[in-house]
Amino acid sequence: MSFMQTYSPYKTRKTGGFMAYIVLSLCCSLKYLTKLIRASVCSFTRNSLTLQPENTVVMKWIGRRQSTNVEDRRGMSFGGGSIIGGGIIGIVILIYSLLGGDSSQIESVLQQANNQQVQEQGPAQELSEEDKVMGEFVSTVFADTEDIWSKLFRENGLDYDFPRMVLFRSGVQTACGGASSASGPFYCPSDQKVYMDLGFFEELRTRFGAKGGDFAIAYVIAHEVGHHVQHLLGTMDQMRRAQQGKSEAEANRLSVALELQADFYAGVWTYHNQKYLDPGDIDEAMSAAQAVGDDAIQKRMQGHIVPESFTHGTSEQRKYWFMKGYKSGKIQEGNTFDEL
Numbered sequence: 001m002s003f004m005q006t007y008s009p010y011k012t013r014k015t016g017g018f019m020a021y022i023v024l025s026l027c028c029s030l031k032y033l034t035k036l037i038r039a040s041v042c043s044f045t046r047n048s049l050t051l052q053p054e055n056t057v058v059m060k061w062i063g064r065r066q067s068t069n070v071e072d073r074r075g076m077s078f079g080g081g082s083i084i085g086g087g088i089i090g091i092v093i094l095i096y097s098l099l100g101g102d103s104s105q106i107e108s109v110l111q112q113a114n115n116q117q118v119q120e121q122g123p124a125q126e127l128s129e130e131d132k133v134m135g136e137f138v139s140t141v142f143a144d145t146e147d148i149w150s151k152l153f154r155e156n157g158l159d160y161d162f163p164r165m166v167l168f169r170s171g172v173q174t175a176c177g178g179a180s181s182a183s184g185p186f187y188c189p190s191d192q193k194v195y196m197d198l199g200f201f202e203e204l205r206t207r208f209g210a211k212g213g214d215f216a217i218a219y220v221i222a223h224e225v226g227h228h229v230q231h232l233l234g235t236m237d238q239m240r241r242a243q244q245g246k247s248e249a250e251a252n253r254l255s256v257a258l259e260l261q262a263d264f265y266a267g268v269w270t271y272h273n274q275k276y277l278d279p280g281d282i283d284e285a286m287s288a289a290q291a292v293g294d295d296a297i298q299k300r301m302q303g304h305i306v307p308e309s310f311t312h313g314t315s316e317q318r319k320y321w322f323m324k325g326y327k328s329g330k331i332q333e334g335n336t337f338d339e340l
């Protein structure tokens with residue numbers, strides 16, 4: 001349900017991971033911490049328009065309706081020293097992932113610590129002006145998804161139950177389990193919430209080579225809301241059932257179809273929202289889709305690609321399905337399961 005494949009090339013390596021994590025975190029912490037702390041902690045303390053390439057026009061969002069279904073947990077702090085702990089846990093997982101480890105193992109080991117931190121919330125922290133602007137922007141985009149999907153569902157004789165969006169930093173508890181920023185944006189069907197650490201978008205630009213921009217963010221939100229649409233339509237459950245008893249390669253193929261359909265729905269939403277777009281917005285979405293294709297991520301991270309392990313689709317596929325939705329605007333034309 002996430003926006004992109006979480007990079008973990010050595011999925012079969014199951015032992016020694018925790019020791020490796022300790023050693024790696026000690027050896028590499030200084031070098032990577034400096035870079036990652038800057039990326040994860042400071043990205044929005046600068047002008048939030050650093051997300052926007054210079055001299056480009058921004059999407060028309062200022063002054064429009066903002067969703068009331070956004071939970072902003074970015075200002076929450078944790079008791080005692082655990083605010084550092086939460087950040088470090090996310091960073092250590094990132095470091096370990098970057099170096100080719102199986103981060104899921106660390107995440108499970110550290111999950112209990114994370115759970116405790118979430119329960120030990122302290123007084124709220126003040127958000128910066130830039131943080132507030134970013135919160136207003138994503139709330140406006142989320143409101144646009146509510147308006148358009150309500151309309152499309154109504155036209156098809158269905159009710160659209162609004163999802164919620166949770167903004168967080170470092171780590172978050174969900175009905176699907178705990179997650180860190182390293183997971184990237186994701187949707188949890190059990191609580192019908194989209195989870196976003198907005199620091200991801202700085203990473204998308206600096207680490208994955210996307211050009212950035214406000215519409216890259218809108219595309220990611222629309223992709224996650226696309227998963228909510230799949231949840232409401234029953235596609236997600238059908239796909240999970242279809243995966244049972246299948247080979248890993250076949251299960252991955254179904255996952256790719258689900259993800260590409262979420263990209264298609266993001267395109268459909270964009271079609272119906274185009275009066276608010278500005279020149280360059282589609283390029284920003286395409287650049288983000290290009291950056292997070294499984295082939296692009298694998299090539300960047302390990303130098304070669306393993307198509308059977310793809311779970312989200314190639315850059316070309318992701319761009320193709322987004323554009324297909326954007327050109328047609330019709331949800332009926334997004335049967336990725338039959339067309340793959």
Ligand SMILES: [Zn+2]
Binds near residue numbers: 001003224
């Ligand atoms: Zn997804």
